[in-house]
Amino acid sequence: MSLNVLITGGAGYVGSHVVKTLEKSGYFTVVYDNLSTGRADWIPDAELVVGDIGDQAALSRVFKRYSFDAVIHLAARVSAPESIKKPLRYYADNLCGSIALLKQSRKHQIPCFIHASSAAVYGNPGVAPVGENAPLLPINPYGASKMMAERAIMDISGSSDMRWTILRYFNVAGADVKTCVGQRPENPVHLIPKACRAAGLGQDISIFGDDYDTIDGSCVRDYIHVKDLAHIHLLALEYLAGKNPSIVLNCGLGRGSSVKEVLNTAQRVSGKNFTVNRKPRRPGDAPVLVADNALLKKTLNWTPRYQNVSEIIETSWICHQRLTGRRSKN
Structure with missing residues (x-):
């Protein structure tokens, strides 16, 4: 199967692995990334457009230039401790940025939308393991911004034919030992x-x-290897391309x-x-x-x-x- 796929945040840690996995399976990928944490040399074979996720004009130009069959939305801020100190930045990028992308996706009738969410939406669930139907009670702005973005996707898709998969990441770690892309040993966060x-x-x-x-x-x-997570994105894309219904999935071991x-x-x-x-x-x-x-x-x-x-x-x-x-x- 060959589809044209827009990947926001595709030059980052998870994104570069998703791009590589999709390209190996024959997909044409366009990466939209502001390179604040990502690097162009991590995705040498992808088409790269540098831009911010909240820039409607830039997003509009990308959607007009390419005919996308699917969008994979990975661009986000991801530090729960930082979100406590800088909540507005998290709501601006993770929620408002998602809405900007959804606006263009609906306008251009994108049929398949994959969203990178987080286990942080559960907050302190009090049970282990936690299932997808558990209450969403985030305890930091990072989790709250992801929860709100999920709801926006569900509501906006209700007025269109867009089907979606929401992937709730648990703790992503590890590396591709052949390329070591996505690694920043000089300034690690996790x-x-x-x-x-x-x-x-x-x-x-x-x-x-x-x-x-x-x-x-x-x-x-719960730690999941980044290559295993990248493979999940490929499977989710195939799932949606097969006209299957929208779904939320936990991504952990x-x-x-x-x-x-x-x-x-x-x-x-x-x-x-x-x-x-x-x-x-x-x-x-x-x-x-x-x-x-x-x-x-x-x-x-x-x-x-x-x-x-x-x-x-x-x-x-x-x-x-x-x-x-x-x-x-x-």
């Missing part, structure tokens, strides 16, 4: 790349809260790992020790977020290639070493 940096440099790393009601007191998260477990595993995989500092809890952090992925597996016939957090960390560590070694030689 836990696993931070652990790799700590191992590589012998730096300290912090745990925010070790008094939660979990197996070891630290937060528990279905098993949790605590922060302490991740850090211990990173030390074992790397063979390096680092100091772990205990700090107070951060506002907006849920104790446990683990996916019930039964619907994902059933609907898309999906099976993860990377089955545990140790395998995920191994790929991150390989790429961390490769990229930092390359920089030290330059």
